[in-house]
Amino acid sequence: MSRITREDVERTSRLARLSLTEQEIAALTRDLGLILDHADRLAVLDTTGIEPTAHALPLATPTRRDVAAPPLDPDLALRNAPLREGSAFVVPKVIEGEES
Amino acid sequence: MDTLETQRAALEAGAVSARELVDRALSAAETVGARLNTVVGLRRDAALAEAEASDSRRRSGSIRSPLDGTPLLLKDNMVMFGELTTCASRILESFVSPYDSTVVERLRAAGAIVIGRTNMDEFAMGSSTENSIYGPAHNPWDESRSCGGSSGGSAGSVAAGITGYALGSDTGGSVRQPGSFCGVLGMKPTYGRVSRFGLVAFASSLDQIGPFTRSARECAWVLEAISGHDPRDSTSLPEPSPRLEAALTGDVSGLRIGLPREYFVVDGADPAVIGAVRSALAELESAGATLVEVELPHTAHVVSTYYLVATAEASSNLARYDGARFGRRAAGVENVDEMYRRSRSEGFGDEVKRRIVLGTYVLSAGYFDAYYKKAQQVRTLVRQDFERAFEACDVIAGPTYPEPAFALGAKSDDPISMYLADIYTVSANLAGLPGLSLPCGQSAGLPIGMQLIGPAMDEATLLRVADVYQRRTDHHLQRPPTGRERAA
Numbered sequence: 176m177s178r179i180t181r182e183d184v185e186r187t188s189r190l191a192r193l194s195l196t197e198q199e200i201a202a203l204t205r206d207l208g209l210i211l212d213h214a215d216r217l218a219v220l221d222t223t224g225i226e227p228t229a230h231a232l233p234l235a236t237p238t239r240r241d242v243a244a245p246p247l248d249p250d251l252a253l254r255n256a257p258l259r260e261g262s263a264f265v266v267p268k269v270i271e272g273e274e275s
Numbered sequence: 276m277d278t279l280e281t282q283r284a285a286l287e288a289g290a291v292s293a294r295e296l297v298d299r300a301l302s303a304a305e306t307v308g309a310r311l312n313t314v315v316g317l318r319r320d321a322a323l324a325e326a327e328a329s330d331s332r333r334r335s336g337s338i339r340s341p342l343d344g345t346p347l348l349l350k351d352n353m354v355m356f357g358e359l360t361t362c363a364s365r366i367l368e369s370f371v372s373p374y375d376s377t378v379v380e381r382l383r384a385a386g387a388i389v390i391g392r393t394n395m396d397e398f399a400m401g402s403s404t405e406n407s408i409y410g411p412a413h414n415p416w417d418e419s420r421s422c423g424g425s426s427g428g429s430a431g432s433v434a435a436g437i438t439g440y441a442l443g444s445d446t447g448g449s450v451r452q453p454g455s456f457c458g459v460l461g462m463k464p465t466y467g468r469v470s471r472f473g474l475v476a477f478a479s480s481l482d483q484i485g486p487f488t489r490s491a492r493e494c495a496w497v498l499e500a501i502s503g504h505d506p507r508d509s510t511s512l513p514e515p516s517p518r519l520e521a522a523l524t525g526d527v528s529g530l531r532i533g534l535p536r537e538y539f540v541v542d543g544a545d546p547a548v549i550g551a552v553r554s555a556l557a558e559l560e561s562a563g564a565t566l567v568e569v570e571l572p573h574t575a576h577v578v579s580t581y582y583l584v585a586t587a588e589a590s591s592n593l594a595r596y597d598g599a600r601f602g603r604r605a606a607g608v609e610n611v612d613e614m615y616r617r618s619r620s621e622g623f624g625d626e627v628k629r630r631i632v633l634g635t636y637v638l639s640a641g642y643f644d645a646y647y648k649k650a651q652q653v654r655t656l657v658r659q660d661f662e663r664a665f666e667a668c669d670v671i672a673g674p675t676y677p678e679p680a681f682a683l684g685a686k687s688d689d690p691i692s693m694y695l696a697d698i699y700t701v702s703a704n705l706a707g708l709p710g711l712s713l714p715c716g717q718s719a720g721l722p723i724g725m726q727l728i729g730p731a732m733d734e735a736t737l738l739r740v741a742d743v744y745q746r747r748t749d750h751h752l753q754r755p756p757t758g759r760e761r762a763a
Contacts, residue, residue, distance in 0.1 A: 191632055192612070194617065202625075206629055207632065210582065210690070214579040214646060217653055227652050230480050232467055239506060255371060255600070257602075257604035258604070264599055
């Protein structure tokens with residue numbers, strides 16, 4: 176059985192900015208345990224000295240000339256904003272402890 | 276008249292107008308598509324206007340490409356200016372794109388007409404098109420069964436003849452597996468062949484857009500139109516669009532087809548699937564190809580490797596859904612952290628949450644080396660398996676999926692068995708190789724798919740083999756019980 180605990184799931188979902196219900200935590204603890212049990216079988220492979228693959232094909236980071244081009248129209252860019260004011264996204268207060 | 280080949284021929288002969296084709300496709304989407312729940316949104320007025328523009332181009336002798344005037348459907352994770360793109364997720368329920376994806380830009384330049392969006396698993400996470408805010412898509416061969424996923428809506432729509440072709444995306448089999456379930460050809464090109472600009476990211480090192488069609492020839496036309504270098508995708512291959520139709524020579528003599536030993540002994544593979552694939556291989560052998568046994572020794576580890584890599588990348592990619600700039604924001608939030616947590620918790624479905632948490636876990640301090648880095652190293656071993664196998668053969672063949680379409684609901688409570696069945700498809704994504712699935716028979720009235728995997732950049736050989744097979748057989752011409760030609 177995997178070592179993944181309810182506390183692991185709670186800590187990880189906090190990191191992922193998800194608030195889970197009791198039911199979701201129980202289901203995830205079970206499912207992640209089963210998935211990681213399976214993944215633990217990778218340990219039988221000796222990968223000493225094997226380079227990790229991040230991308231399947233060899234790709235160098237391409238560069239381009241730094242030439243100004245027309246940007247996305249600000250109105251279009253803001254069209255999906257849940258809340259906007261002029262050309263700005265409005266979000267709740269970020270820094271605590273200041274007088275608003 | 277529901278295939279791309281017949282539609283193109285009729286347009287060229289002046290026997291039909293683009294307007295008529297688009298109008299009929301829209302009607303089929305509204306009837307058959309609604310019944311199967313494969314189509315989730317239509318752009319009726321815009322598509323009809325584009326069809327009329329295509330007709331006037333044709334009248335003046337200035338068509339843009341062989342696809343000019345032909346209708347198609349787009350999986351709901353590729354953006355199109357002014358249209359909804361929801362990824363079948365509550366969090367993007369009302370997202371209207373401010374730009375065109377590169378595939379849409381290229382389809383427009385080719386004169387092709389996008390009539391609407393297809394159903395999918397939320398954020399392309401799933402193999403059944405059940406994880407969707409629109410509800411499950413139904414397989415036209417048996418409406419109690421799944422279309423496969425995650426591009427099930429696109430596959431089911433082409434199978435039902437709503438449009439002659441559609442686009443999907445394939446991160447671990449999401450084009451090939453639904454192609455197999457629905458009895459149509461689905462191709463995942465080489466990683467980097469088709470630009471991902473404007474494709475909503477799931478796992479960026481694995482995602483690739485690909486077409487659904489009936490014939491290999493049609494697939495060649497569509498792929499030629501959408502592939503080629505794009506400076507807006509930094510992982511786009513620096514190659515022009517390949518010439519694919521010219522490669523359909525009808526000749527496979529001397530071609531070496533590799534059969535991975537591990538693909539024919541997988542526990543739980545349906546004997547009917549193995550049998551149909553073996554018959555198809557015998558057909559190719561009698562066409563002049565040589566069958567050789569090859570080994571892919573890390574096959575037993577590909578599913579774990581895939582799910583560790585894919586969920587890690589997904590957890591990072593999906594961090595952008597924070598309720599701040601676009602997408603759903605939970606009501607009445609008092610601070611930023613609450614905005615993030617509640618918007619995401621209300622906006623994502625169960626499967627997406629499961630993968631985000633798994634991906635976050637394998638990337639977190641203390642587990643990174645044991646899981647994520649280990650998986651990346653095994654990914655190297657999987658790539659090397661294919662490099663060695665391709666020394667002995669030109670193309671690899673096997674089943675696409677261990678069974679025909681399963682019943683809706685059959686696996687929804689059992690994510691592990693759903694994941695494990697991806698054993699044949701995920702390797703091509705891990706290794707960045709092109710793969711396609713084509714129908715090669717049936718079992719109890721349900722289609723079976725054969726998968727072909729090729730060396731990087733060699734879509735041409737895959738299509739040549741598929742084309743030879745289709746010239747000698749009629750599996751790709753079979754029609755499901757629910758479809759446009761049969762609609763009353």
